[in-house]
Amino acid sequence: MKVVLVGYGKMGKEIEKILISRGHEVVGKATDAQPLNTEMIKEADVAIDFSTPDSVINNIEFLLKENIPSVIGTTGWNKSYEQVKLWVDDQNGALVHASNFSVGVNLFFKLNEQLAQLMAPYKEYSPGITEIHHTEKLDAPSGTAITLAEGIIENYSALSDWYCPESKTENDTESDKKSKNGNNLKINAVREPDVKGTHLIEYKSNIDTLSIQHEAHNRTGFALGAVIAAEWIINKKGIFTMKDVLQLS
Ligand SMILES: NC(=O)C1=CN([C@@H]2O[C@H](COP(=O)(O)OP(=O)(O)OC[C@H]3O[C@@H](n4cnc5c(N)ncnc54)[C@H](OP(=O)(O)O)[C@@H]3O)[C@@H](O)[C@H]2O)C=CC1
C-alpha cells in the first residue's frame, strides 16, 4: 500500500521502518514545516497520523474531505471526538484511532477492565493510575491513561470521572481541567527523560497494594500496530478503534 505519513517525528520514523519491512511505500511526509496538501496525498491509499494535538483535527478534516482512509495515533484530541464522528458519517469516510496501537497495551486494557470488576465490591481499596513518559510529550495525562481511567470508571461504580493534577493539553482552557473530588480517579502524570511509555494501575488499602503495569521497552509495538491498522482500514467505511482491528470486544 502507498502511505502518507502525517508527522515525521519519533513515531513517523519508526512507522516508516515497519512499512518498508512489510513491503509498503511511503509516498508523502507531512510535518509542521510542510503540512498536508493535495499534491502529497495524490497517490496515497491511506494516511497514518502521529503529529500533534494542535494539528490533528485539521489533518483529520482534510483527509476525510479527500476520501483518504486514516489511522490516527495522535493523542490529546478527546474533546473533539463527537465532531470527528460526525465528519466520518457525513463523508462516509474511514478512520481508525487508538490512544495506543500496541497489542500488549490493548490486552492490558482488557485486564484493567476485568481487575476493576473484581475490585469494585472491595471498598477498602482505592484505585489510582500513574503514567510515565519522556519529557518531550506535549499532552498530559497520556491518551492511554485516559482509556485506562475510562475502563476503570465503567466497571467500578464508586467512581464517576478522572482528574490529573498535571493536566496539559495544547487546546485546554483552565475551565476544561478536571479537579479532585471524592468520586474522581486520580491520574499521576510523570515526565522523565527517554521513557517510551509506562502505565501502572494500583489498588491500595491500609493492608496491601494490588498492581498491574505495562512498560513499553521501545516504540516498535506502537508502530507495528499502526501499520496493521492501516492494512485493515483500507476498503472499510466508518469509525473504528484498535479493539475492532484486533477483534477484542
Ligand atoms: N496511539 C499510539 O499508539 C501512540 C501515540 N503517540 C502519539 O503520537 C503523537 C506523536 O508522537 P511523537 O512521534 O513522539 O512526536 P514528535 O514530536 O516526535 O513528532 C511530531 C511530528 O508532528 C509533526 N507536525 C507538527 N505539526 C504538524 C502539522 N501541522 N502537520 C503535520 N505534521 C505536523 C512534527 O513536525 P516537525 O518535525 O516539523 O516538528 C513532527 O514531525 C503524540 O500525540 C503521541 O502522544 C505516540 C506513540 C504511540
Ligand SMILES: O=C(O)C1=N[C@H](C(=O)O)C[C@H](O)C1
Ligand atoms: O507520546 C508518547 O510517546 C506516547 N503516547 C501515547 C499516549 O499518549 O498514551 C501512547 C504511548 O504511551 C506513547
